[in-house]
Amino acid sequence: MRIAMLNPPYRYGQDPEQWITVPPQGYGGIQWVVAALIDGLLAAGCQVLLLGAPGSVARPGLSVSAATTPDTALEALQDFAPDVVHDHTNGTLLPADGLWPTVRTHHLNGIPTYRANGVYLSRAQRQAAGSIAAPIIRLPVNPSRCTYREVKQDFLLFLGRVSVHKGAREAAAFARAAGLSLKIAGPAWERSYLDQILADFAGTADYIGEIGGTDRTDLLADARALLVLSQPWNGPFGGEWIEPGATVVSEAAASGTPVIASDNGCLPEIVPHVGAVIPAGHIPRPREATRLLASLPAAPDLRRTAREHWGHDVIAEKYLTVYARAAVGTAWI
Template sequence: MLNPPYRYGQDTTQWITVPPQGYGGIQWVVATLIDGLLDAGCEILLVGAPGSIPRPGLIVSDATTPGAALGALREFAPDVVHDHTNNQLLPTEAPWPTVRTHHLNGALANPANGVYLSHAQRRAAGSARAPIIRLPVNPGRYTYRETKDAFLLFLGRVSAHKGARQAAAFAQAADLPLILAGPAWEPDYLHGILADYPDTAQHIGEVGGSRRTGLLAGARALLALSQPFGGPLGGEWIEPGATVVAEAAVSGTPVIATDNGCLAEIAPHVGIALRSAVVPTPEWAAKILAALPTPEHLRATAVERWGHHVVAAKYLEVYRRAAAGGTWS
């Protein structure tokens, strides 16, 4: 299992571990998939996440370069390599069958044996036949609450393409405070939100552990108002997978999302998907909040559709296909 070797925020002495200390969408995906695969009896070498904690069936390698990764893979001799790094860590001379999950916009650096997170992401990548496997969630890692507190939650990168400003506008219309939990690498954007919504929005930075799960379980709703502009690499942004939707749902928290990318496909099962450009009014926001699903429905739906055992079983089918010499693009 190849994980992107990213540093933890501005701290050059730490790597983002699996699971992550705070913000780390891909790392949560890798951690949750590993949970399901270990339960299915797999033995896994995790490459590219130094500092992660090994456990029975899981070996952690400190390799963070393609050359070091190749050495670790040769020693482990895997049946299949699962690349989550878009070829960043995959050795070019790797002789093993490889499956590549795409976590970004655009096309895979190498589309051979690609797996996509949504129909929208696959279309944008120009693929028509590659498998689509949703992002997993492990209910055992989250807190479930049926009673909710009077606040709305934005959990993720505080950036234009993630819709943090739109979340503040909705929260103001709903007359509820908004907690912005996540890194803010564009300070002017964050300051603009806090200046325009001083009585609504509060930024608490990155969160991890029980604080993160507590926020997910306690929020009246999660706001995932992704926008089709302002992406991290410029140009159009198509939300590829949205781990946080399943995380909120398994915590019993409904999701208010836009229809950008994957959100149009998954959010209606556990909340609502709105048009990206909609301007909220108090009456409209109140109707949205009143019509959201119950916590019991949300958790059951999340486990049935995106539970880690369900998703791990789908990946095992793909691994067997690749190990048997199957190829697709």
């Protein structure tokens, strides 16, 4: 099957000449998803064209387009002649329907701009989008892209955008209750929010910046636990935040690292397999925090669960089934 994969075209940092690649140089949840899915599709024998991520590395079966606009994307798609287009951009690179069979994965909150042939990441996300019949396919992870370690270091990790809705402050409060240090890694675009955390949790919270490559995978593998304490307020687009898919949960599990998460959005659907869930806004007392950490699954079990539930080959097969439906003209909302 010939699949055109549309990735959101974002600049990397302040460099006007560089784009976020697939996989990303640093922060980039969607780019990690696209990378893992492409791995699975290539293993299944597909031909893939990647658009929206110039600078990504091509390999057998994968070609990389320089397209970053609708016009250049249209030209590249016409040359490639895909069987199916898979849009991860919410219509940014392919605003017109009907030219090719199209499947659209929604990575955000709310109702997508283009609802036809949508795929959602969780029941919570699908419900918020007003759909009841569209497929739910979890975010993939390729364990071979992760570092795996069974022996952990004595710190907790927050990995993601350092923002109110992602729960970085709640992660620092949990770490203090547990008597452990917290490493915060990710972009801090709301600098005053980060500065307040570092001031209020001096001696607990340490900000190490936005990281990528082996620094990122090593950090995930070394942490005693990953904290994903998303909160339902102050979302990036206003209103309630419903965690859509949480890429980092499957990555942590594949690294042998357990997860402690809030009950926001997708998290109570996926985290019980690989960790523990607590109510949003709840900060455990020291005894409870210690008990939660002691109850978490062991690294080999986490790695096995990640492969079985979210492995790149498993998720690619689910998408191939959906692609086949779209390719013969089946439509859904």
